[in-house]
Amino acid sequence: MNVIILGAGQVGSSVAEHLAGEENDITMIDVDASRLAEVANRIEMRTLVGNAASPRLLEQAGARDCDLLVAVTQSDQTNLCASLIAKRLFNVPRSIVRVRAADYTAFQELLGEEAFAVDFAICPEQIVCESIVRLVNHPGVLQLLDFANGAVQLAAVRAERGGKLVGHPIKALRYHLPNVEMRVAAIYRQGVPIIPEGDTVIYPGDELFFLASAGQIPALLRELRPAERRGSRVMIAGGGNIGMRLAKLLERDYRVKLIEYNKQRAQQLAVELTDTLVLAGDATDEHLLDREGIEEVDHFLAVTNDDENNIMGAALAKRLGAKKTLAIINRSAYVDLVQGETIDIAISPALVTIGALLKHVRRGDVAAVHRLRRGAAEAIEIVVHGNAQTSKVVGRRIDQIRWPPGVTVAAIVREETVADEDAASPARKQKRVVMAHHDTVIEEEDHVILFCTQRRRVREVEKLFAVGFGFF
Amino acid sequence: MTTTMDLLASLIATAQVRLDVDASSKKRVLEKVAEAFAEQGCDAGKLFSALIERERLGSTGLGEGIAIPHARVPGLTEPRIAILRLAQPVDFDAVDNQPVTIVVALLVPEQATETHLEILSELAERLSRPEVREAILSAETPEALRAAFRA
Numbered sequence: 282m283n284v285i286i287l288g289a290g291q292v293g294s295s296v297a298e299h300l301a302g303e304e305n306d307i308t309m310i311d312v313d314a315s316r317l318a319e320v321a322n323r324i325e326m327r328t329l330v331g332n333a334a335s336p337r338l339l340e341q342a343g344a345r346d347c348d349l350l351v352a353v354t355q356s357d358q359t360n361l362c363a364s365l366i367a368k369r370l371f372n373v374p375r376s377i378v379r380v381r382a383a384d385y386t387a388f389q390e391l392l393g394e395e396a397f398a399v400d401f402a403i404c405p406e407q408i409v410c411e412s413i414v415r416l417v418n419h420p421g422v423l424q425l426l427d428f429a430n431g432a433v434q435l436a437a438v439r440a441e442r443g444g445k446l447v448g449h450p451i452k453a454l455r456y457h458l459p460n461v462e463m464r465v466a467a468i469y470r471q472g473v474p475i476i477p478e479g480d481t482v483i484y485p486g487d488e489l490f491f492l493a494s495a496g497q498i499p500a501l502l503r504e505l506r507p508a509e510r511r512g513s514r515v516m517i518a519g520g521g522n523i524g525m526r527l528a529k530l531l532e533r534d535y536r537v538k539l540i541e542y543n544k545q546r547a548q549q550l551a552v553e554l555t556d557t558l559v560l561a562g563d564a565t566d567e568h569l570l571d572r573e574g575i576e577e578v579d580h581f582l583a584v585t586n587d588d589e590n591n592i593m594g595a596a597l598a599k600r601l602g603a604k605k606t607l608a609i610i611n612r613s614a615y616v617d618l619v620q621g622e623t624i625d626i627a628i629s630p631a632l633v634t635i636g637a638l639l640k641h642v643r644r645g646d647v648a649a650v651h652r653l654r655r656g657a658a659e660a661i662e663i664v665v666h667g668n669a670q671t672s673k674v675v676g677r678r679i680d681q682i683r684w685p686p687g688v689t690v691a692a693i694v695r696e697e698t699v700a701d702e703d704a705a706s707p708a709r710k711q712k713r714v715v716m717a718h719h720d721t722v723i724e725e726e727d728h729v730i731l732f733c734t735q736r737r738r739v740r741e742v743e744k745l746f747a748v749g750f751g752f753f
Numbered sequence: 754m755t756t757t758m759d760l761l762a763s764l765i766a767t768a769q770v771r772l773d774v775d776a777s778s779k780k781r782v783l784e785k786v787a788e789a790f791a792e793q794g795c796d797a798g799k800l801f802s803a804l805i806e807r808e809r810l811g812s813t814g815l816g817e818g819i820a821i822p823h824a825r826v827p828g829l830t831e832p833r834i835a836i837l838r839l840a841q842p843v844d845f846d847a848v849d850n851q852p853v854t855i856v857v858a859l860l861v862p863e864q865a866t867e868t869h870l871e872i873l874s875e876l877a878e879r880l881s882r883p884e885v886r887e888a889i890l891s892a893e894t895p896e897a898l899r900a901a902f903r904a
Contacts, residue, residue, distance in 0.1 A: 304846070347780065348780050372801070645809065645810060667811075750811075752810065753869060
């Protein structure tokens with residue numbers, strides 16, 4: 282594919298890295314020559330310095346031959362304008378545009394074919410907020426990801442002493458939870474992946490990725506960790522866009538306090554957020570935290586736009602007795618440094634965003650891509666097309682398919698027609714989760730959820746699922 | 754099968770033919786294909802999208818420099834063919850990773866029938882013969898190119 286990426290920031294370079302060396306020609310545009318040079322040093326691609334929303338520069342970048350435009354510069358305006366130019370002047374078939382400001386995303390009609398012609402808009406703020414809310418709702422989970430529109434979830438959990446399964450082999454789950462269909466997709470022990478088998482014993486500190494039907498995650502959590510209350514008190518540090526959105530999402534179900542440094546902004550937030558207690562002050566001030574009952578707080582969420590502040594605030598809150606601490610950390614190097622030790626969960630907006638972006642970047646009919654373990658592994662949901670003649674997977678048992686190394690099928694979501702007992706009413710369609718076994722046969726229209734521990738193999742997965750020539 | 758053969762013969766007789774088309778990428782080839790069909794009254798934009806979407810699921814590059822992009826088109830009443838011979842070979846994600854020079858595009862109505870599959874496989878069969886490809890590559894006129902398929 283010919284791909285043009287606008288913006289050499291974290292997301293832009295992640296996409297480039299992802300696509301590089303996969304039979305893709307990549308061209309990247311950025312105004313900052315030195316940043317561009319730095320990325321080009323690591324990744325094989327062509328670079329152009331300049332305004333990404335310039336028709337001439339886009340043409341020079343090969344927009345006429347471009348299959349995919351990824352507009353992820355710092356500026357929403359540049360991204361939107363570039364998408365429009367790419368569509369109108371150069372007929373680029375697919376555009377993915379990062380739009381940060383809710384100001385734009387609130388008006389969906391702006392993104393349509395008649396307006397800015399954006400095929401897929403990615404709003405990091407929204408994705409980050411949604412993922413934080415999930416983690417607040419599921420204490421003990423490090424990452425919780427949706428497949429098949431939420432019918433199946435993948436959870437990352439660190440095993441701790443006190444969980445019923447800890448110290449026992451995975452197969453013991455069958456006796457503990459006989460009616461729960463689940464699949465352990467991967468285990469990382471001291472950062473190293475080990476292949477989960479029935480006899481694999483779970484140790485404290487193991488990081489497990491497991492898939493289960495939505496709703497069964499809490500039961501499985503109790504197998505891996507001592508029981509935890511969901512808690513009712515949330516403290517948010519930082520009243521920027523993310524802090525405000527979070528408060529709005531959480532204030533109905535939790536008692537929320539929000540600390541904002543800027544007095545004016547705090548006043549504005551106090552008006553906007555009817556059920557949140559807004560405090561003007563410094564979230565790294567231990568006296569303030571103390572006064573506001575930090576030791577009673579169940580979730581401390583540090584979401585200012587400053588990494589250091591977030592880390593310090595969350596570390597302090599944890600020391601002062603907050604039960605769970607979470608911090609937004611933009612610099613990926615910091616994430617590994619602090620997660621699990623200083624603070625409980627570090628969220629990298631770029632990593633969270635990249636998954637949402639990648640599903641539109643892959644070839645084939647990909648419904649979801651999630652990056653795990655800071656990008657070392659990937660979970661992919663692919664919709665199967667073709668029949669036994671035109672597909673290499675349809676009509677075959679899982680053990681008859683030649684999977685690339687490191688790829689395991691975790692589950693299949695299948696839409697089944699359920700005949701109603703009342704013959705007069707039409708048959709209903711219902712999604713069913715099939716945990717994959719070696720003899721499970723893949724059917725057309727299945728959503729196959731794969732776990733890929735070697736990211737370099739993803740292209741091979743695409744080829745495996747590609748339809749043959751005879752497919753209409 | 755004779756009916757399929759007859760149908761294919763008439764489709765080729767009425768096919769849009771373009772010799773030595775300048776296109777620098779797969780995307781541009783599909784644009785040119787859509788433009789060729791547009792002269793028969795199809796909506797080029799919609800066609801382009803349909804062809805792109807089909808390619809996304811798997812390339813129609815057959816190998817040996819041949820591609821047969823195809824798509825179902827809502828509202829179309831009978832199959833149509835356009836044949837493009839490219840001035841320079843173009844990367845098409847083909848199975849053999851070889852660039853493509855001969856592009857035979859096929860549009861069929863939305864409703865699937867066995868005939869469509871037969872046309873597709875018959876086209877592939879003829880293009881798999883080296884003498885047919887030779888004749889297409891050396892044809893000097895659209896008429897000569899159409900005749901190559903009858904060989």
